Amino acid sequence: MRMVVRNWVRRNEYRDSVMLMKASEDLRAVSGVMHAALMMGTQANKSVLEGLGLLDEQGRTARANDLLVAVQALDEDALGRAVDHVEAFLGGDRQGTTSTSFHLLDSAVQAVPDANLVLISVPGQFAAREARKALQHGLHVFLFSDDVPLQEEVSLKTTASQKGLLLMGPECGTAIINGVGLGFANAVRRGPIGIVAASGTGLQEVSVLIHRQGQGVSQAIGVGGRDLSDAVGGISTLQALEALDADVDTRVIVLLSKPPSKATMDRVLKRAASCSKPVVVCFLGQDVLGPSDGVRLAKTLEEAAGMAVSLANGQTYEPRLFGISREDVDELVAEELCGFAPQQKYIRGLFSGGTLCYESMLVLKDSVGDVYSNAPLDDGFALQDVETSRAHTLVDMGEKHFTQGRPHPMIDPTLRKLRILREARDPEVAVLLLDIVLGYGSHPDPAGALASSISEAKDQVSDWGGHLSVVASICGTAEDAQNLALQEDVLRQAGVLVMPSNAQASRLAGAIARCISVSEGCVG
Amino acid sequence: MTTDLRSRIRAANESTVEIMLSAWDNVVWVGNETAIDVIPGMTPTTVMHAGPPITWVDMCSSMREGVIGGLLFEGLADTAEEAESLIAGGGITLAPCHEHRTVGGMTGITTASMPVHVVRDDQNGVEAYCRLHERKRALQWGERDQQVLEQLRWMTDVLSPMLSAAVRAKGGLAVKSITARALQMGDECHNRNVAATSLLVREMMPDLIALDWGKDDLEKVARFLQEDDGFYLHIDMAAGKAIAEAAKGIEYSTIVTTIARNGVEVGIRISGLGDSWFTGPADLLRGSYFPGFNDDNVDADMGDSAIMETMGLGGQIQAAAPVFQQIVGGTVQDAINHTREMMDISFGRNPAFVLPMLDFQAGPIGIDMLKVLETGVTPIIDSAMAAKKGGFAGAGQVRVPMECFQKAFRAFAERYGLGQ
């Protein structure tokens, strides 16, 4: 049966990237459609389609401002269904169903004079321009866009700080301001702990762990991944620290980041130390090199949350490796060890949260040493081929390689599902390590989405006489729409060991792997 | 320096819109005349067409049919073959209507002997022309058989002179008076003109009856108007062209004074950039086909009727004509959203044209090239489709390509010293 390829060009029509992805997905579900893509008709996109064999004569005429629909189907009938489907999904020339929407920030500002915050998620090369307009209007900015040039970030943040405005970002995925989640955020109770974070999922994990220990968050301010670089010099971080120091509702401050550059770290630590409130600093694996008097150092996100909660409760923090007893851990490990075949020995981690992946790698150093990754702690352990794991490997599936033209893994589990199955086909794999992130913006049922692939993977491995151990943590609260308890149940039913934090899940995975490599009689 | 430029642009745009508003108030249909007697540059061997300049070789097929039909009408050729030889031999001048104070709908074919509406604005001192709208099978659709040519002759000999005499007896007809009322009756005055035409007939009837022409002719005129929903459009278009004439050539102005299409290209002109055309490819309309027609046998966007959009009507105010959404598969909310979009790309508002569906807000006027570029929103045109072999094939909507505005802005930047 020969397949047919057809393109349709919708002239002068624009849809944002998320809408195009949704439309593509929707179209692929039409019966008889083998492959489908909706893209703007830029040269780059046309090349991609050409490479996939999805471009025809009509499609080649598409211009950058046209919307190109490319379909590969079993037959003409299927193409007909595809066309009807696209028409229905996109609508005549409809751009959106909201009755009050604007085309310019300036028009919106005119119509909404009380506005105080602008969220920006346009393509990177245009984002700084929109942010600049917002600042000029005297508005605070949450800048989700990435690929914003460093120079622009410096210029924008300089302007912002001079005007008493906060610019959260670029590439800021999460914030909680006045109890309102911005971007990808969890529903977390209000309380006296303020967070400043140069990482989205780091902020999410800490806020969630604070909530689960019965405490709450006053403000959680994202500052973007580059804020603590020397070029930017921590402008937003310093602003945030000052704001939280002055905030009557904040009694404890947490500062989270991957290891910052030295000069900036010193400056920030100095400011933190002079806060009137206790500050917990977590630079994820970086033992602090600069002055650390007056701040408390946490090694993991879990520790940062625990220390903050203790401070807020007026208690002493007692670090623990696991939330359950030593005996229970040993039992878990022993159970897992029973089923492995002799050659199984490796951990494969598949993460939707970049910082969670990072934290896992840090934690695993203690048990299994260095691990490979597409975002490794040590460049010497960079994966040659991101699609192919080796030895112990942790993959950040939110990295560019996986998200070009595709939704982020927190929204769309497709690639992770496929990778789970692929890892399971490697006879040397013993443990899968996963993060599941709930909250606003995330997939409505991430556990459910992965569960079928997890079950399938485990079955595949037990079929040939081995055992696949799956360990996971859920970054979520009972207040998140996805229903934390239900998500945990779904995972447990699929045979997943669900741990209460990413750090503990990593520790458990490491304990299992270490015991495999040690002779019998091992305890975690 | 750029602050200075910005304020000059603003001042120029304000002037341009002010002129457009006053012109709308002033434009009067004063009568009909023969093309060669009024259209500057018209000659016995000229065939004027819609859209930006285009050569015979590049023309789309329905326009070519129209050109041939024009030559047959003028008696310059007796057959299509003779007509084509004449053209090939260089004996015919092809020219865009727009460059001669004229506009033409669809193929826009206008030749020396054809009657044209004359619309004048005495205050701004401008005058413009548009030939009469044909009923049903028409040269404007690229049809050119005996029936079409005979109808054209009758229009020249009877219809046009009668209407002209009647409107002169009235002392002229203020175009705005009918257009503004039609907008409250479900017309957007480009694709839908039936209310306007009905109002026109009501206006003209007493004076037509009072004329000294025979009852037979009167009956035929009445029947023609009864069957031609779109008749008023070409009077409105002539008015639009007169307004464009008043608004053109204002230094620093970024307001669009022409949008015109020839089935191959769309061309725009900007007030502050004089007579220069900025073109992009003409696209197929999206809407509904009559039976037997599809993407493969119709020509792309065509006609000078986008002068209506240029003057704030048609696709600029879809909210006035919800019924049109049925043709394009849209909803009433789409009509409203589109009109809001068009307001976002226009510099001013016209209080003469009020939109009940938008809580009686004034309609947009003065499409601003800068706003189009800033917002990424291009003007919508409500229009009709011509079959490649000639004929009315369907209706729909289409957008002016962004390319036109990019080219125009590049020229603007160069002319006014931006980026230096």
Place this chain on the structure above:
Amino acid sequence: MTQPVSGLIGAQLTVINVGLSLFAESLRQQGIEVAQVDWRPPAGGDMVLLGLLDQVTQIDKGDDADDN
């Protein structure tokens, strides 16, 4: 000379969302008023033209001395 952050912490959030509508949806679910800007690439995506366009359309940096 930096100014302390003001008008955000403790204030009623009134948000303008420029870009992906999913962010506006999340905010509305939390009862926050959001104005949506349906953004499209300005100047047809041509960065050179955009630079020229900004010269004639952006708010002058001097103008906002009177803002806030």
